[in-house]
Amino acid sequence: MQKFQVGEAGDGANLIAKADGEGDYSRAVRLFVAEEQNHARLLALLLSSAGATTIAGHWSAPVRAAVTGTWWVLLCGAVVAVAWDHGPASRHPGVTRRGFVVDVAVLFRTALSGLQDRRNSLLPNHTIGS
DSSP, X not given: OHHHHHHHTOOOHHHHHHHTTOTHXXXXXXXXXXXXXXXXXXXXXXXXXXXXXXXXXXXXXXXXXXXXXXXXXXXXXXXXXXXXXXXXXHTTTTOOHHHHHHHHHHHHHHHHXXXXXXXXXXXXXXXXXX
Protein backbone atom coordinates (compact mmCIF):
# COMPACT_ATOMS: atom_id res chain seq x y z
CA MET A 1 0.00 0.00 0.00
CA GLN A 2 2.89 2.35 0.76
CA LYS A 3 4.33 1.80 -2.72
CA PHE A 4 0.98 2.61 -4.32
CA GLN A 5 0.63 5.74 -2.20
CA VAL A 6 4.06 7.09 -3.09
CA GLY A 7 3.43 6.31 -6.78
CA GLU A 8 0.25 8.37 -6.72
CA ALA A 9 1.91 11.25 -4.87
CA GLY A 10 4.09 12.57 -7.72
CA ASP A 11 3.75 16.17 -8.80
CA GLY A 12 3.26 15.20 -12.45
CA ALA A 13 5.63 17.97 -13.55
CA ASN A 14 7.07 15.97 -16.44
CA LEU A 15 3.64 15.00 -17.75
CA ILE A 16 2.28 18.53 -17.31
CA ALA A 17 5.30 20.03 -19.10
CA LYS A 18 4.77 17.73 -22.08
CA ALA A 19 1.10 18.74 -22.29
CA ASP A 20 1.59 22.49 -21.78
CA GLY A 21 0.06 24.64 -24.47
CA GLU A 22 -2.23 21.87 -25.72
CA GLY A 23 -5.54 23.45 -24.65
CA ASP A 24 -8.12 20.88 -23.52
CA TYR A 25 -5.49 18.15 -23.35
CA SER A 26 -3.34 20.25 -21.03
CA ARG A 27 -6.33 20.91 -18.77
CA ALA A 28 -7.21 17.19 -18.78
CA VAL A 29 -3.65 16.26 -17.80
CA ARG A 30 -3.73 18.71 -14.89
CA LEU A 31 -7.05 17.23 -13.72
CA PHE A 32 -5.58 13.73 -14.03
CA VAL A 33 -2.54 14.68 -11.92
CA ALA A 34 -4.80 16.31 -9.31
CA GLU A 35 -6.91 13.13 -9.17
CA GLU A 36 -3.79 11.00 -8.67
CA GLN A 37 -2.65 13.31 -5.88
CA ASN A 38 -6.06 12.93 -4.26
CA HIS A 39 -5.61 9.15 -4.44
CA ALA A 40 -2.28 9.61 -2.65
CA ARG A 41 -4.00 11.68 0.05
CA LEU A 42 -6.69 9.03 0.55
CA LEU A 43 -4.14 6.21 0.66
CA ALA A 44 -2.10 8.18 3.21
CA LEU A 45 -5.22 8.45 5.39
CA LEU A 46 -5.84 4.73 5.01
CA LEU A 47 -2.25 3.93 5.99
CA SER A 48 -2.46 6.29 8.96
CA SER A 49 -5.69 4.69 10.17
CA ALA A 50 -3.91 1.32 10.10
CA GLY A 51 -1.00 2.72 12.10
CA ALA A 52 1.36 2.66 9.11
CA THR A 53 3.46 5.50 7.73
CA THR A 54 3.94 6.70 4.19
CA ILE A 55 7.32 6.36 2.48
CA ALA A 56 9.26 9.08 0.70
CA GLY A 57 10.08 6.97 -2.35
CA HIS A 58 10.64 3.47 -3.59
CA TRP A 59 13.87 1.92 -4.87
CA SER A 60 12.19 0.71 -8.08
CA ALA A 61 11.60 4.21 -9.53
CA PRO A 62 15.27 5.20 -10.03
CA VAL A 63 16.11 1.65 -11.12
CA ARG A 64 13.41 1.76 -13.80
CA ALA A 65 14.62 5.17 -14.97
CA ALA A 66 18.24 3.94 -15.13
CA VAL A 67 17.29 0.80 -17.04
CA THR A 68 15.18 2.75 -19.52
CA GLY A 69 18.04 5.22 -20.02
CA THR A 70 20.48 2.35 -20.53
CA TRP A 71 18.19 0.84 -23.17
CA TRP A 72 18.21 4.15 -25.05
CA VAL A 73 22.02 4.36 -24.89
CA LEU A 74 22.37 0.81 -26.23
CA LEU A 75 19.81 1.48 -28.94
CA CYS A 76 21.59 4.67 -30.02
CA GLY A 77 24.90 2.87 -30.37
CA ALA A 78 23.36 0.01 -32.34
CA VAL A 79 21.24 2.18 -34.62
CA VAL A 80 24.14 4.50 -35.49
CA ALA A 81 26.38 1.51 -36.27
CA VAL A 82 23.73 -0.06 -38.51
CA ALA A 83 22.87 3.23 -40.21
CA TRP A 84 26.54 3.95 -40.89
CA ASP A 85 27.41 0.44 -42.05
CA HIS A 86 24.29 -0.24 -44.13
CA GLY A 87 23.55 3.32 -45.22
CA PRO A 88 24.60 2.86 -48.87
CA ALA A 89 22.60 -0.37 -49.24
CA SER A 90 19.48 1.07 -47.61
CA ARG A 91 19.38 3.91 -50.13
CA HIS A 92 18.34 1.43 -52.83
CA PRO A 93 14.87 0.90 -51.31
CA GLY A 94 14.74 4.65 -50.54
CA VAL A 95 15.65 4.65 -46.84
CA THR A 96 18.00 7.41 -45.71
CA ARG A 97 20.26 7.02 -42.70
CA ARG A 98 18.33 9.72 -40.89
CA GLY A 99 15.01 8.11 -41.81
CA PHE A 100 16.22 4.77 -40.49
CA VAL A 101 17.34 6.29 -37.17
CA VAL A 102 14.05 8.17 -36.73
CA ASP A 103 11.95 5.09 -37.60
CA VAL A 104 13.86 2.91 -35.15
CA ALA A 105 13.55 5.52 -32.37
CA VAL A 106 9.78 5.80 -32.92
CA LEU A 107 9.38 2.01 -32.93
CA PHE A 108 11.51 1.70 -29.78
CA ARG A 109 9.52 4.38 -27.96
CA THR A 110 6.32 2.54 -28.96
CA ALA A 111 7.76 -0.73 -27.64
CA LEU A 112 8.65 0.89 -24.30
CA SER A 113 5.15 2.37 -24.06
CA GLY A 114 3.72 -1.06 -24.77
CA LEU A 115 5.74 -2.51 -21.91
CA GLN A 116 4.44 0.18 -19.57
CA ASP A 117 0.84 -0.39 -20.78
CA ARG A 118 1.23 -4.14 -20.17
CA ARG A 119 2.63 -3.48 -16.70
CA ASN A 120 -0.32 -1.20 -15.90
CA SER A 121 -2.83 -3.80 -17.10
CA LEU A 122 -1.40 -6.36 -14.69
CA LEU A 123 -2.29 -4.18 -11.71
CA PRO A 124 -6.07 -4.17 -11.22
CA ASN A 125 -7.72 -0.84 -10.47
CA HIS A 126 -4.44 1.03 -10.12
CA THR A 127 -2.69 3.67 -12.19
CA ILE A 128 1.11 3.68 -12.05
CA GLY A 129 2.50 7.00 -10.75
CA SER A 130 1.84 10.40 -12.24
